[in-house]
Amino acid sequence: MTYRSRLLGAAGVCALAVLGANPAYAAGTTAGSTITNTVSVTFTVNSIAQTGTSASDTLTVDRKINLTVAEVGSTTTTVTPGATNQVTTFTVVNTSNAPLDLALSAAQQVGGSGAHSNTDSFDVTNVRIFRDVNNNGIYDSGTDTAVTYLDEVAADASVQVIVVSDVPLGQANGAVAAVTLTATGREAGGAGSMGAALVQTTGANTAGMDTVFADGAGAGDSLRDASFAAKDDYTISAATLSAIKSSRIISDPINGGTNPKMIPGATIQYCIAISNASGSATANLVAVSDPIPTNLTYDTAFGVRTGGTATIVSGVATCANDTTGTGSVASNTVSGTLPSVAGGETKTVVFQATIN
Known part of the structure; x- marks a missing residue:
């Protein structure tokens, strides 16, 4: 090995060391962002500085789809037979690294375990979903907005949602109605309209912005399906x-x-x-x-x-x-x-x- 080649080899090792020392970015970098990394190589020959070289690499951050839904509080909603506009409250969070529309649905459970070590035994009626505009956990007619989806939810943003139902008469004390709220990620389709269904990128990584589903399994939905669900329930408090x-x-x-x-x-x-x-x-x-x-x-x-x-x-x-x-x-x-x-x-x- 010549003296010159030894010098160049050493310079290459130093350059790799510099590359390896660059700090990793946090896992919240916005989808579609580009990250450019440039390496510079300098060297001398016979103690004389020579013209160096450089090389750059640019990558596109892919879109990580993740979201959660959770009931607010940890107890059932106590209701009276015949009561109207009774509320269960949820927080919906877009934990993706990109804005999303979030489609919402509220489903009644048919028997089985409720949310609080109880068993579903009846159905509420007139089930509706509202955005809790003032975040007070109460249905305020004329203030809270009826929704079927959440529009343009920013990355890491949370929205409080209330499920509003009526309770039929004739229910026995202690009877339970379990309700499940599901949020499903959609493309951010522009203000005022719900975007198209998300499609996960298959195969190898591409040069563009790929889409990866990273959500966990909620109350009834599957792992990595761009959805998340959570339960809450109503429990009857009645005189007998x-x-x-x-x-x-x-x-x-x-x-x-x-x-x-x-x-x-x-x-x-x-x-x-x-x-x-x-x-x-x-x-x-x-x-x-x-x-x-x-x-x-x-x-x-x-x-x-x-x-x-x-x-x-x-x-x-x-x-x-x-x-x-x-x-x-x-x-x-x-x-x-x-x-x-x-x-x-x-x-x-x-x-x-x-x-x-």
Whole structure:
């Protein structure tokens, strides 16, 4: 090896060392960007500097498609039967290195596990998707915008989305309706229109901007399919009321209060016990209405007494003498209102009548 060739070899090693020392760019470089890297080579011959050389390389950053959807919070949405415009909230994030349109869909689950260690058992109705314009997690009519896709979402940008539904009447306490929100990446098609479906580049890397799907598997979607899904659910909080009506004889005109019998002129006490199952939501303004048969005469002296407790044995209710409120009678119908009956609680309405 000549002296000159040894020098050139050393210069080549130095140039490679310089190339290897260049720092790598972070994994968020914008798709379509070009990265140019230039190497310079200098050398001397007999201590005299010679004309050097250089070489450049330019590459195009490919498009990495990635997105996530996640429910906001970690608990179910508690709803009441018959409630409208009930909200579950999600955050949709474009974690790609390019802007995307994101198509949205909300699907009802048919049985199976919900989002919070529960089981889907009913469907909500009138399911809609809105962009939560003010990010307050509440449906604001006239403010939040109904959407089927998110337009021109920038790389690393997040958007809060709400799924709004109505809850049918008649659902049992604890029933669950699971809803899945899916976002699917689309081409950024320009403001005001949803772009075309994304197509992943197949085969070897090209000189242009290739497309690579890099998304994970969500709640029901597949790995690397340019989509991501997440679940949330609605759980019913309802009152579960039951009523028992029992009667007992107080006295009759022959025997008085000693072993009285159900003969004309006898006084009967009616005990109406309203119970709310344990774990149920509190029932408010519970109205009781009981028409009096024509062969009974309402006892005005005793009146209608409300708000007491009762003992229930084998389906028979015995009201305690601890009432706190009063009811009324009109058109031969007894009425009483219980301000509230909490879960696991029993409240009563009591009145008396005489057999004609």
